[in-house]
Amino acid sequence: MPSGPQSCWSRWLVFLLVTFLAACGGAPKPIYFPGYPVGFVERGVASWYGPGFHGNKTANGERYDMHQLTAAHRTLPLGSIAVVRSMSTGRQVTVRINDRGPFARGRVLDLSLAGAHALGMTGTGTDQIELRVVGYQGRTADMGVLRVQVGSFSDQQNALNLLERAKHLYSGGRVQVVDLPEGMRYRVQIGQFSREAQAEAAASHLESFLGLQAFVFRDDS
Numbered sequence: 001m002p003s004g005p006q007s008c009w010s011r012w013l014v015f016l017l018v019t020f021l022a023a024c025g026g027a028p029k030p031i032y033f034p035g036y037p038v039g040f041v042e043r044g045v046a047s048w049y050g051p052g053f054h055g056n057k058t059a060n061g062e063r064y065d066m067h068q069l070t071a072a073h074r075t076l077p078l079g080s081i082a083v084v085r086s087m088s089t090g091r092q093v094t095v096r097i098n099d100r101g102p103f104a105r106g107r108v109l110d111l112s113l114a115g116a117h118a119l120g121m122t123g124t125g126t127d128q129i130e131l132r133v134v135g136y137q138g139r140t141a142d143m144g145v146l147r148v149q150v151g152s153f154s155d156q157q158n159a160l161n162l163l164e165r166a167k168h169l170y171s172g173g174r175v176q177v178v179d180l181p182e183g184m185r186y187r188v189q190i191g192q193f194s195r196e197a198q199a200e201a202a203a204s205h206l207e208s209f210l211g212l213q214a215f216v217f218r219d220d221s
Helices: 005-024 113-119 156-166 196-210
Strands: 041-048 070-072 080-086 092-099 107-111 126-136 146-153 174-180 183-193 215-218
Touching: 041 113, 070 113, 080 113, 092 107, 092 113, 107 113, 107 126, 146 156, 146 196, 156 174, 156 183, 156 196, 183 196, 196 215
Parallel strands: 041 107, 070 092
Antiparallel strands: 041 126, 070 107, 080 092, 080 126, 146 183, 146 215, 174 183
8 A cells, every 4th residue: 555745645635626526516515523423324213203393493403494304313413414215115315413303112213304205205104214324514512411311291290200210210310391282291301421322221221110211312402
């Protein structure tokens, strides 16, 4: 393999050319930084959300536009750029993660209506997909801590009761109030974790102790 100043100069020219071509195109121009999981792959069930949430504020502060190619993921940093491929049809679409969800067992991604249309899954509502992170738009400082959600209630007292039970295992719990199309919801969220392995272990522990489903998500507040 060639080495030395000439080789370094050649690699630098290739980098400049790639950067120039990316800037000339209409695709998102991702920013890379050490430690970010570019190349991360996840497989599972994707769903989509549309008219009932159109215009609502997303986790990154934007207004949800169901006609844009965006998606919600529980833990990927907001601003992640991902290629989503349907395992049933082979169709694929590139989306930007700007929201949190889905909070449902076995689902890994909530696509916008536009993203669902691109994969042809609006009729069925869900599809088996493969998600691959290809880049990032944003700042590393925007990456929040990980928490575990153990319940969501329409009655505030039920949420407070569950929080008291969970405090026997982990401190730092809270009840987050969210205004959804179907009404107010009180979400019980536990802990603050820096690594997904820690958060997933806590989620398993909480599920066993409380007898409830638990979900790891990244807190962007």
